[in-house]
Amino acid sequence: MPTSVSYPINAFETPLIDAGELVPGARILIKDETRYASGSHKEPAARAVVARAIAEGKRRIVIATCGNYGRAMAMGAGALGMPCTVVLPAGWSDGGAFMREAGADVVLVDGAYEDAVDESKRLAQADGAVDGNVDGPYVADVFAGHGLVAVALHAALGGEPPAALWVPVGNGTTVIAIARRFRDLGWDVPIHGVGSAGNNPIVTSWPGEYRMLGPDEVTTTDHNQPLVNWHALQGAEAMAAIAATGGAVHAATDEQLLAAQTVLHAHGAHPTAGGSVAMAGLLAATELSGTHVVLLSGR
Numbered sequence: 001m002p003t004s005v006s007y008p009i010n011a012f013e014t015p016l017i018d019a020g021e022l023v024p025g026a027r028i029l030i031k032d033e034t035r036y037a038s039g040s041h042k043e044p045a046a047r048a049v050v051a052r053a054i055a056e057g058k059r060r061i062v063i064a065t066c067g068n069y070g071r072a073m074a075m076g077a078g079a080l081g082m083p084c085t086v087v088l089p090a091g092w093s094d095g096g097a098f099m100r101e102a103g104a105d106v107v108l109v110d111g112a113y114e115d116a117v118d119e120s121k122r123l124a125q126a127d128g129a130v131d132g133n134v135d136g137p138y139v140a141d142v143f144a145g146h147g148l149v150a151v152a153l154h155a156a157l158g159g160e161p162p163a164a165l166w167v168p169v170g171n172g173t174t175v176i177a178i179a180r181r182f183r184d185l186g187w188d189v190p191i192h193g194v195g196s197a198g199n200n201p202i203v204t205s206w207p208g209e210y211r212m213l214g215p216d217e218v219t220t221t222d223h224n225q226p227l228v229n230w231h232a233l234q235g236a237e238a239m240a241a242i243a244a245t246g247g248a249v250h251a252a253t254d255e256q257l258l259a260a261q262t263v264l265h266a267h268g269a270h271p272t273a274g275g276s277v278a279m280a281g282l283l284a285a286t287e288l289s290g291t292h293v294v295l296l297s298g299r
């Protein structure tokens, strides 16, 4: 008999795993946002962008990606029959295989994520196309989609705020969206952003002023790839959002990413090493108490 797998389509449907006293003195909950069909926590944001593009009569969405937003957009656009073009740095992720399989047109560019962004903005000027990047004209929809997880956590915890939420940082989009939604809900939760050590200006600038890095100042590996930015598109705003919650920014090395991934496997969660970064931050923290929620971002 054929079996069919059904995947979550929003953050209300992804599991909140109770990892108990993984860290002595604290209760750890794991919000596994990697369970979407695309494996990416960006899928609700991508779906929100697709819905807006359809509502506005657009004929194509164009985005840049390190891999995960592209997977999410390919799935979200494919599900509703909206054509999309995904611009990916050559040699990154799976080379675009998943996105092509899901129906996206994949354009490979030489260089890094930031070069893919430039090319995607150029391609998005075509008639009927729209720039679906996280800093593009649909940014409000990106934030609305990314912010759903805040509402889902609020509902799951019965309105009782956790001691902290641990969130991955790349461009900073996820952090900003969640911070805004918590504020709207009147929920006072310190947000801890965790990124790749030395490879993201949010991490290297904290707690000072945001200062972008040079393209040659970051090192991409198989493990940290989705977390590497020499310019985080929403970096300054993300730092301000974190500071306003009373949280902080933390750095994780590749070794820490891999160690966190191993811990998560033992709790039934199977993110990539990069998708484990928030757990890496939590595991390096000391003197934790109360309930800490950790967000996983990529499978």
Ligand SMILES: Cc1ncc(COP(=O)(O)O)c(C=O)c1O
Pocket (backbone or CB within 6 Å): 066, 068, 069, 168, 169, 170, 171, 172, 173, 174, 175, 226, 227, 274, 275, 297, 298, 299
């Ligand atoms: C797996 C993974 N984790 C974290 C991030 C960072 O999220 P943000 O760019 O919203 O800060 C990304 C971004 O693409 C990602 O793919």
